[in-house]
Amino acid sequence: MQSVGQKDTGPELAVRRALHRLGYRFRLHAKKLPGRPDIVFPSRHKVVFIHGCFWHGHNCSKGKLPKSRNEYWIPKIEANKARDERTINALREAGWESLVVWQCQVADLDSAVASIRHFLGPPGTAPEAAEKFAE
Known part of the structure; x- marks a missing residue:
């Protein structure tokens, strides 16, 4: 499990x-933002998290817990879910909007991208919020 990457996943x-x-156009893993979001759109003040179903406790076939060592996995996954919630709340308080895209959703990439497009709006120029990010 230690070989599972945190960045640049499939x-x-x-x-x-x-x-x-x-x-x-976007930035990756912004260190200045809570939770270091996977994809950051500074000019729009929006971020996208790409969550692995297993690691973040999604309720789908890929998110099922293993049958062994539940005393380890259940608290771990619950802690990950609590951390995700704290991160999204901190981003909201800082004026950022967040979208979570699940690993299982990416299997239908067109649908996943359509939901992201709906969240972001059309590509191109956005407000001057990028200046705040650079500070």
Whole structure:
């Protein structure tokens, strides 16, 4: 399990490639923001998290807990879910909007990208919020 990466996962790369092809420009893993979001749109004050279903406790077939060592996995996954909630709340308080895209949603990439497009609006220029991010 220690070899599982936190950045540049398959679902994250697929989403990033699709968004870039559509004309969106973004930053990755912004250190200044709570939770270091996977994809950051500074000018829009919006972030996208690409969550692995297992690690973040999604209620789908990929998010099922293992049958062994429940005394370890249940608290771990619950702590991850609590951390995710704290992160999204901290971002909201700082004036950022968040969208979570699940690993299982990326299996239908067109649908996942459509929901992100709806969240972001059309590609192109956005308000001057990028200046606040640079500070």
